[in-house]
Amino acid sequence: MTTATRDPAGLTARLAELAPGLRVESGPGATGAYAYDASNYRVPPRAVVFPRTADDVVAVLRACRETGVPVTARGGGTSMAGNAVGPGAVLDFSRYMNRILDIDTQARTARVEAGVVLDALRGATALHGLDFGPDPSSHSRCTLGGMIGNDACGNRSVRDGRTSGHVVALEIVTADGVRAVADHSGLHPVDPADDGLVARLEADLKRLVEDNLAPIRTELGRIPRQVSGYQLHHLLPENGFGLARALVGTEGTCAVVTAATVRLVATAQASTLLTLGYDDVVEAAEDVPEILRFAPSAVEGMDEAIVATMRARRGADSVTGLPEGRAWLYVELEGDDQSVVDARAAELLDALKAQGRLTGGRVVGSPAERRSLWRVREDGAGLAARLVDGGESWPGWEDAAVAPEDLAGYLRDFRKLLVSHQLTGVLYGHFGAGCVHVRIDFDTATDTGRTVMRRFVTEAAALVVEHGGTLSGEHGDGRARSELLQVMYSHRMIAAFAAFKRVFDPDGLLNPGVIIDPAPLDSDFALRELPLLDTTFGFPHDEDGFAGAVRRCVGVGRCRSDAGGVMCPSYRATGEENDSTRGRARMLQEMVRGEAVTDGWRSTEVRDALDLCLSCKACSSDCPVGVDMATYKAEFLHQHYKGRLRPRSHYSLGWLPLTSALAGFVARPVNLVLRGPVGKLLARLGGVTTRRRIPAFTSRRALRRTLRAAKPSGPAKAILFVDSFTRAFRPQIAGAASRVLADAGIPCTPQDGLCCGLTWVSTGQLSTARRIMARTVAALDNGDERPIIVAEPSCAAALRRDVPELLGTEAAQRVADRVRTFTGALTDLADQNWTPPPLPENVVLQTHCHEYATFKGHRPADLLRRLGVRAVDEAEGCCGLAGNFGFEARHYDTSIAVADLALKPRLDELGGRPVVADGFSCATQIDHLAGDRGIRARHLAELLDPAADQPGETT
Known part of the structure; x- marks a missing residue:
């Protein structure tokens, strides 16, 4: 390795001459996330370059040749074989050269x-x-x-x-x-x-x-x-x-x-999907040759572990349409005429039944079921990485392929090989093409584990060659398999490959260590044994605590998607790798590792990477491996600022439940002050943006009047938890919720004066959060087993998830198990004969991110449709305010950029439809974006309120 490779200053200086204005970044804060792709490997680059034109690429390659710096081209960074990491300059094409x-x-x-x-x-x-x-x-x-x-x-x-x-x-x-x-x-x-x-x-x-x-x-x-x-x-x-x-x-x-x-x-004019169940994947593979006679467009397979993990992570209804079995095939047929395609599907199903291996099979007619099923298959790599039982699996031998007619025999022998090495594999893949993906419970963190892995993959390479197959069927050889090419090819062929490379790259600067002169397959592994860190959150689902939690990210990169699901709003707004869930997780892994990022919890590079995380929690649901960046950020902020002054907004917004309670005693003069010049001065002093109106505080008198009216006349079946946001800014929601719940056969007793601790969690003030939560749990865990219904989704999510994970007590878990959102209460507890008041035919819905992530199977959109709303136009994604985030001065622009992705376009095309948003943040953002046009978000309780035509409470 040249001096220039160790010190990129020479490269940077030369690039400044050849391509002025070219974006080049170095240092651990910029390059840490690029040390990884979706493979087992970690190779820190010396610089990351973001070309905008082909001429920029010319400049980079000429400068790298002059300075002896290797070059690795990178797209989405989703390589499972280590193809997209390298020791010199990494070229990120995804940022700008994407036209x-x-x-x-x-x-x-x-x-x-x-x-x-x-x-x-x-x-x-x-x-x-x-x-x-x-x-x-x-x-x-x-x-x-x-x-x-x-x-x-x-x-x-x-x-x-x-x-x-x-x-x-x-x-x-x-x-x-x-x-x-x-x-x-x-x-x-x-x-x-x-x-x-x-x-x-x-x-x-x-x-x-x-x-x-x-x-x-x-x-x-x-x-x-x-x-x-x-x-x-x-x-x-x-x-x-x-x-x-x-x-x-x-x-x-x-x-x-x-x-x-x-x-x-x-594009095909007609298609249909069959799901076929089998006792195991070998039985499924036996049927592939018969299926191929029907000219399918897709034949995909997977085993039961992936399905079980999907259901555990996203709810039982996240996978529907599968017949009985422990392994499944998806078979898609396409054509120009739907009736012809349907006839072929029926004929194929009959033929497979005659083969006698099926445990069940059906044609999936529902488009929603099809989407759900394809998502399970597409998330296979991530779902297999961290299974429902907590087990971890890794790539390394995930891409072998054989001729489809040889697939069953290969799988039979491959499973024997796994057993002989005492390894377990989760299988899925393109069975119709003979390509099998498998993630295996390798231990790459220890010498013993690495020895086992090397022996296994070497024998697996010989096995697949024996079956006439290939080491790689689509992922490439990368760092995982290049060393094994000598098992598959003759010496003469290997020499021809090397000569081909030399013709194009005589100095060996392009992606060194891959295919030609390969690095050892067990070098540069990312995993290693790490000490347990002393943290405030318990991370009960991760054996190695915080280190194990951040290790959940295996780089599949679903957080870099521009559409589908809710994560990652900041990445969608900025397009920067470090603003993705994956980028942040990789920086946290670098921090735990302690090599490039050496100052641990005090790291400013990690703090900066986490800065634009909205703590929306969507990744905890949308990420196939369940990365929960909101919790990791809260833990980091707690540790980072321990014993030090915090950003001003942590005090002004983090302590909002307390200050708002005090403001309620003098609400009118406080509101007058906040609306004037003094209010702007106070906002600046508190790190709060002056580009938003501060919501008006509610007087204690109005709150007491609302809560008195909310008390049921008879026995109460549930507790209505009056959260800090409802108490301080919109007590009318408590009144409306109480009336709706009583009308639905769930009369509630209002519970005021308690707090979930959310604002202290989101600002990383976890010691205070624990004290607040402990008081709340003590008050609620008093032998009362009634459901706890929370109108504010973010507070419901904090009680359901943050409270037990931060306190770690049985009492906290008992309280968490009783928590319901308003939507969840109406879904699960309402009288079957309940009829709500007349509802509009069309609504625009902004679902709170915390509700989306935490309360699976209880979506407001589903409830609205069930109650008779014909069309629900859901603004898929975060509103952008996200609690304290959008009120902080330094985050205002990002907050609006996130809103521009989905919410604002819906508001601009509203056409008189009502807007439903249960979250206080969501409603506040809507008021900020469209309040001057008379657009106001309504809580679902207000939409369903039987007294909606009567005068509501005033604040």
Whole structure:
């Protein structure tokens, strides 16, 4: 390694000369998140570069060649084989080089930059009835450049094959900084001055192929999913010297792809999905050859562990439509006519029943069920990583493939191999293409565990070769399998691969350690044994406490999606890796590791990475492995500021329950002061933005009047917990909730004067939060077993989740188990004969993030539809205010940017529909965005209030 590699100053200085304004970042705060992808490996880069144009890439490669700094190209960072980490400069194409340059509907092609996310391309082409065929499960965040690097496939590879089959041309930059275009006929320079260089490169390649015709023809291209090594057979004379296809799957080791022209396919007009149940995955694999006779577009398999984990994490109704069994196949059939497709599906089902292996099978007609089922399969890697029983599993041998007709035999032998090494694997994958993904309970943190892993994968490589298969079927060889290529290929073929690499990259600067001159497969592992940290939260679901909790992030990157689910609002607003749940988790892992980030809880780099986390808790539900960044942030802030002065907003907003209670005694003069110049001064002093109106406090008199009216005349079946926000700012909600619950057969006793401690948790003042929570638990755990109904979703979530995890007592858990949201109470406890008052046909709904994340199966949207609201237009995502976050001066712009993603567009197109938002933050944000237009959010209780036409309480 050169001096320049150890110290990037030389590279940075040279880049400033060659490409002024190019964004280059170094230091642990900038590079920590880029030391990882979705694999087992950690390779800290020396700098991260964010190119905007191909000329920027040219400058980077020329500067890196001059200074001897290696280069690794990176897209979404979702590689499971360690393809996207490297020791020198990492090029992040996803940040800026993510444009769709052209869509040619006549030629059915698209030209895209390397950082374009697959779903963005598919969304644009769908408008023309076109699609890009390969569809990896990471389609919501993987980039076309990454797919080209790995030769990715996906769920429908039975029909669409690999990415290489859809590439028309690649725009590349060579290791010495030459721009060229590779297509089906060779290589063409962008600058005519480079004709000589390109001609010599082509001549070297043709000579290489001529010298190795026999091994290329006999060892490559044997089965559909043979991705391992280089695809030199595309350069054979009979294949027309297809250099573009030969460069697909080279994992950034030969050239850097900046853009590509890809072939599109027509969108199917009709489709259906069958779910098939089996006793185990081998039985399922036995049926694959029969299924393939019916020309399916997808044949996907998975075992019971993934389904059980999904149901545990997201609720029993998160997986519906599966027949009985312990393993399942999804079979999708497509065509031009729905009746013909349905007939084929029925015929296939009959044929499989005749085979006698099915435990059940059905056609899934509901679009909602289909989406639910595909989500289970697409989240397979994450769900398998941290199972419902707490077990962890890892990649490393997750991508082998055989011919589909050999799949059952391979799986049978593979499971025997697992047993012989006392390992357990969670299986899923593309059974129709013979490609099996498996995550295994390797122990890569200890010498003994690493020895077991090395022995296992070496024997597994021999096994898959014995079955005529390939080490990699779509993920690439990376750092996980490159060392094993010698098991699969002859010495002559390995030498040909090395010669191919040298033609393009004679100095070995591009993604070193991958495919050619590979690093040992058990080097640079991210996991190691770590000491237990003394924390305030208990982290009861993680064996190693805080270290085990942050280790949940395995890098699959669902938090980098632009749509679907709620996480991660700050990433969606900024597009920065460090503002994603994954980026923050990786920085926390760096902190726990203590190498690059050396100052532990005092780290300013980690503090800055966590700064824009809205503590929305959506990741605790949407993340396949259950990362809970809100809790990690609270713990970090507690430790970071222990014994030190905090940001001013932690005092002004964190202690809001106390100050608002005091303000209630003198509400009128306080409100007058806060609306004037003194109020703005106080806001500035408290770190609060002056660009929002501070909500008016409620007088104690109005609160007492409301609570007196809320008391039931007869026996109460539940407790109505009057939270701090309801008590201080909108007591009318308590009144409305009490009337609705009584009308629904759930009369409640109002409970005032208690607090869930939420604001102290979100600002990391956990010692105070524990004292507040302990008082609340003592008051509520008094032998009363009635449900505790909370109108404010964030407070309900704190009582349900934060209180037992912070206190760790049986009493806290008993209280938590009794907590219901207003929606949950009406869903579970209302009289069956209850009829609400007439409701509007259409509403716009903003669901509180904490309710979404914590109370699975009790969504306000579902309740509204059940009660007769025909259309619920849900603003999917965070409102952007998120408690104290959006009131803090330094976060105002991000708060509004998050609101612009989903909520504000709904408000701008309201058309007279009522807006429903139970959360105080959500309602406050709506008032800020649209209050001047007379738009006010209504709590669900107000919408269902039988006395809605009567004068409400005043504040």
